[in-house]
Amino acid sequence: MTDQRLRELFRDLAETLPEGSSQAGELWRRHTRSRSRRRWAVAAAAVTAALAAAGIVAFPQRAERHGMVTPAGALTPSAPATRSMDRAPEARAEAGLPGLAAALPGTWADIPVVTAASGPVLALAEFGDGRIYMMKAAGRVPLEVKLADSEDADGNGGTPLKPNSLSPDGTKAAFPQKDEVVVVDLVIGQARRYPLPGFNEVVLWRGERLLVEQAEANYLLDLATGKARRQPYKGFTGVAGYRDLRIVSPAGGGWTVLQEGGAEVRLDVQGITDKGGMPVGVLGNHGWQRHGLVAKSASAHGRPRAADVVVVAEIATGRVVRTLLLPWGDAPDTRCGKGGCPVRGWMNQDTVVIESKDRLLGWNITTGALSRVAELPDEVTAYSLRPV
Structure with missing residues (x-):
């Protein structure tokens, strides 16, 4: 998998998360919302495989309580070039x-x-x-x-x-x-x-x-x-x-x-x-x-x-x-x-x-x-x- 494709998959997953969340459980809980199940299944599987290859293991958490983590970066949604x-x-x-x-x-x-x-x-x-x-x-x-x-x-x-x-x-x-x-x-x-x-x-x-x-x-x-x-x-x-x-x-x-x-x-x-x-x-x-x-x-x-x-x-x-x-x-x-x-x-x-x-x-x-x-x-x- 190319670096560019991996970045695209991470971006697709991140778009559904509330700002500040880093929980894999939140990805799992929300994967049926807003996007098709097929796209989520392919994206999640690819990202999981990439993480495993890098030696990173993510564990799902309870859906009702999520850690509050200040995001390291800023993701700005697409905005018009002019007002x-x-x-x-x-x-x-x-x-x-x-x-x-x-x-x-x-x-x-x-x-x-x-x-x-x-x-x-x-x-x-x-x-x-x-x-x-x-x-x-x-x-x-x-x-x-x-x-x-x-x-x-x-x-x-x-x-x-x-x-x-x-x-x-x-x-x-x-x-x-x-x-x-x-x-x-x-x-x-x-x-x-x-x-x-x-x-x-x-x-x-x-x-x-x-x-x-x-x-x-x-x-x-x-x-x-x-x-x-x-x-x-x-x-x-x-x-x-x-x-x-x-x-x-x-x-x-x-x-x-x-x-x-x-x-x-x-x-x-x-x-x-x-x-x-x-x-x-x-x-x-x-x-x-x-x-x-x-x-x-x-x-x-x-x-x-x-x-x-x-x-x-x-x-x-x-x-x-x-x-x-x-x-x-x-x-x-x-x-x-x-x-x-x-x-x-x-x-x-x-x-x-x-x-x-x-x-x-x-x-x-x-x-x-x-x-x-x-x-x-x-x-x-x-x-x-x-x-x-």
């Missing part, structure tokens, strides 16, 4: 969009309450009864943990369930609380409380660590040791994903930038977003990183009527590769809420998940196609999706 702009249909026409196959049912109101269910946790959701549930393919299971409302320095309360509470592998959940962060092992049902003084409002997973954001300070919390290290920045600018990425947009105008470590690049959203900026301090609207790309929504530039725009850009260069315009529409057929139409994560390599009022949309950044992912009933007050 592409897409436009969503009017809000009243969303119901006519094609459905996008997903593990969770398309209508969350149809998911029954059960006391136990096998399989991975696909999402967390808080319903009108005030309880948080683990959402699985077979039903929603109540999460047995005592939590208080998230609270800020002004006394404003909010749900402890945040858009990035669920870990990328679906085995843990993190909830910011005043003076502590609660982390629940969803496999064994055990909770651990980490003391962290202050009004903790946002949690962002960083492998086996958490970036905890407060208005006046940010901390990197090591879940193994319980030690928290204060960061040289503060506020709510972090991006969900494995990389320690931030989107900084000066309130007084000027260039929006992507920051990672000591590096900084301009995010070229001039003429795309309102005043060339990105939302600052909007707790339910942060960026989402996947491989070499980042996605985030903002108010659209120069619109005579209200509209949001979702921006996907290259992390290394700040170049915008694709945008999606989401006109809010007229009452009663409107989309977007007080916080706009936020990005809620990624599905596979190419699809960004966007909240459009009581519906989740999937936007394919390679083809520009828009699909319906799920319908959220009014009783769902908060949720956190597992990227797949």
